[in-house]
Amino acid sequence: MRGIVPSPLPAAYKRNGKTTPGLLANPFISHFISPSLPNIHHRSPPAISSPNVTNFHTHIHSGSCTFRLPRHKPCQPIRSLSSQPSHRPDFSPPGRPKPTKSATQTRRLKSTNSLTSSLSQKHILNTHYLSRSTKMAGPSDAIRRKHKVTVVGSGNWGTTVAKLVAENTKEHSDIFEEDVQMWVYEENVTIPSDSPHHAAVGDKPQKLTEVINTYHENVKYLPKIPLPSNVVANPSLVDAVKDSSILIFNLPHEFIGNVCKQIKGHILPYARGVSCIKGVTVTEDKVELICEYISESLGIYCGALSGANIANEIANELWCETTIAYNTPLCDRRGENGSNGANGEHHRDARGQISKTELTPVPQDYPPADHNELRKLFDRPYFTVSMVSDVVGVSLAGALKNIVALACGFIEGHGWNMTAKTAVMRRGMLETIQFCQEFFPETIQEMTFWESAGWSDMIVSCTSARNWRYSKMAVERGVSLYEVERTELNGQKLQGISTTKEVMSFLKARGVQDKYPLFKAVEGIVDGTFEVKDIPVLFRQ
Numbered sequence: 195m196r197g198i199v200p201s202p203l204p205a206a207y208k209r210n211g212k213t214t215p216g217l218l219a220n221p222f223i224s225h226f227i228s229p230s231l232p233n234i235h236h237r238s239p240p241a242i243s244s245p246n247v248t249n250f251h252t253h254i255h256s257g258s259c260t261f262r263l264p265r266h267k268p269c270q271p272i273r274s275l276s277s278q279p280s281h282r283p284d285f286s287p288p289g290r291p292k293p294t295k296s297a298t299q300t301r302r303l304k305s306t307n308s309l310t311s312s313l314s315q316k317h318i319l320n321t322h323y324l325s326r327s328t329k330m331a332g333p334s335d336a337i338r339r340k341h342k343v344t345v346v347g348s349g350n351w352g353t354t355v356a357k358l359v360a361e362n363t364k365e366h367s368d369i370f371e372e373d374v375q376m377w378v379y380e381e382n383v384t385i386p387s388d389s390p391h392h393a394a395v396g397d398k399p400q401k402l403t404e405v406i407n408t409y410h411e412n413v414k415y416l417p418k419i420p421l422p423s424n425v426v427a428n429p430s431l432v433d434a435v436k437d438s439s440i441l442i443f444n445l446p447h448e449f450i451g452n453v454c455k456q457i458k459g460h461i462l463p464y465a466r467g468v469s470c471i472k473g474v475t476v477t478e479d480k481v482e483l484i485c486e487y488i489s490e491s492l493g494i495y496c497g498a499l500s501g502a503n504i505a506n507e508i509a510n511e512l513w514c515e516t517t518i519a520y521n522t523p524l525c526d527r528r529g530e531n532g533s534n535g536a537n538g539e540h541h542r543d544a545r546g547q548i549s550k551t552e553l554t555p556v557p558q559d560y561p562p563a564d565h566n567e568l569r570k571l572f573d574r575p576y577f578t579v580s581m582v583s584d585v586v587g588v589s590l591a592g593a594l595k596n597i598v599a600l601a602c603g604f605i606e607g608h609g610w611n612m613t614a615k616t617a618v619m620r621r622g623m624l625e626t627i628q629f630c631q632e633f634f635p636e637t638i639q640e641m642t643f644w645e646s647a648g649w650s651d652m653i654v655s656c657t658s659a660r661n662w663r664y665s666k667m668a669v670e671r672g673v674s675l676y677e678v679e680r681t682e683l684n685g686q687k688l689q690g691i692s693t694t695k696e697v698m699s700f701l702k703a704r705g706v707q708d709k710y711p712l713f714k715a716v717e718g719i720v721d722g723t724f725e726v727k728d729i730p731v732l733f734r735q
């Protein structure tokens with residue numbers, strides 16, 4: 195992975211007091227931020243209830259690109275958020291799958307001819323998987339083992355996910371071992387003076403793992419949130435992942451390379467991964483999804499979890515949605531008699547190619563590792579999981595929105611307001627879709643941008659997440675993002691800075707950076723070579 199060199203910025207950060215030209219003339223963006231947003235339910239094929247978008251145009255032009263979007267149909271009224279059928283073909287509903295219903299779904303997907311032909315083809319490809327998954331049996335009598343779960347990482351989001359997963363392993367102790375290992379990058383911490391645990395040890399530095407295991411609280415990265423006692427903090431990475439069949443990767447993306455090097459050869463060959471990391475890796479001139487990188491470097495299958503998820507809100511059990519993209523490997527799909535469902539076929543990777551990784555199937559004496567089980571592991575009353583199979587869309591929407599969030603922070607710090615921010619969000623989403631179509635055309639599914647991992651995450655990240663908050667602060671104070679990260683974030687990381695650098699170095703290597711004016715502007719602002727006030731000019735070009 196390429197290193198990221200911190201750079202000074204902020205000549206460009208100064209406010210200039212000018213007003214913004216009206217960039218927001220497009221009904222597309224105003225729909226997304228309008229009060230009709232909660233009416234968008236997108237688990238069945240394109241479903242938007244707002245009447246003014248029923249006959250939504252199918253082409254959007256931006257610079258040199260044309261984006262195709264599906265013509266939407268009005269949706270059915272929602273019965274229950276958690277009981278909605280997914281439009282995703284790889285979804286196995288709770289309990290034994292019902293072949294008749296799935297066959298209907300298959301026909302419906304095949305006949306969705308209002309979508310673009312490439313989209314239809316992808317759906318048809320996936321209906322193949324759907325008909326396969328209809329053959330799956332329920333839990334086999336021969337299941338004797340349970341999945342052991344490890345969360346690799348213990349920052350703000352890592353600890354929150356460990357909490358919700360540990361609540362579920364306790365609730366589903368027939369499927370999962372109750373204890374959840376959480377790897378902690380060990381450090382000495384001082385318990386804050388307003389903490390009820392402070393009196394016991396005073397200001398004496400303590401090992402973070404010991405504090406977590408004694409007081410069941412991550413006082414540094416998730417203070418004031420009680421953790422279930424079955425979250426076990428472990429300072430040894432190798433020991434934490436030992437014998438775990440489900441690995442949840444959740445740490446700032448710049449550390450994933452080193453983590454994979456350390457655990458390679460120390461994990462179960464049939465372990466399965468879920469990456470909650472928002473970022474990409476760039477090696478030479480190749481851009482890789484984090485879950486792709488994990489899969490290839492460890493020789494396992496890894497999916498991706500991403501959504502409009504602010505860790506502190508979820509830790510406080512305030513409701514939200516998330517999206518998990520998991521394309522259950524063929525070798526893990528179980529036949530009627532519990533047999534391996536691969537039938538000699540090879541798993542395809544995130545780019546639709548036959549996977550270079552020779553996967554070892556999850557043994558039959560484990561519960562399956564598929565959509566059903568993953569939903570049981572992650573879904574909570576306050577955390578609604580939507581299962582999909584588009585690993586590319588979920589991963590890249592989660593990574594690239596951090597660049598857009600920086601832009602929104604710059605804009606607001608500069609003194610512009612919501613109208614300018616929504617213009618930037620619209621541009622950012624178009625560049626995100628363009629990036630996916632340009633570099634991952636085989637598998638990207640445009641409907642993914644209607645999931646929590648798509649527009650919802652874009653909106654929340656540009657209005658209340660850390661990348662937005664601290665880029666705004668940097669402009670207001672006239673200091674660099676690195677300075678703000680160092681002084682204000684108490685060890686937490688802003689993923690947008692490194693993602694901008696990585697994505698731009700990849701685009702430049704291919705000579706296509708001018709097709710991504712917003713991403714380019716953000717890089718220029720971070721480097722101090724471009725001014726916030728010039729963003730509208732760049733867009734006009």
Ligand SMILES: NC(=O)C1=CN([C@@H]2O[C@H](COP(=O)(O)OP(=O)(O)OC[C@H]3O[C@@H](n4cnc5c(N)ncnc54)[C@H](O)[C@@H]3O)[C@@H](O)[C@H]2O)C=CC1
Nearest residue numbers: 348349350351352379445446449471472503504505686687
């Ligand atoms: N915090 C949030 O609200 C959300 C974060 N995410 C994503 O989750 C991922 C993880 O983020 P957070 O848990 O918030 O992390 P964080 O921003 O709290 O990062 C700090 C973590 O990095 C660890 N760390 C520091 N140096 C390290 C090293 N050399 N090697 C390994 N680890 C090291 C620290 O121990 C700590 O656990 C990121 O990709 C982020 O974009 C996704 C959704 C929500």
Ligand SMILES: O=C(CO)COP(=O)(O)O
Nearest residue numbers: 501502503504659660661
């Ligand atoms: O991903 C997030 C919201 O969905 C959190 O983003 P930040 O890292 O900017 O806080």
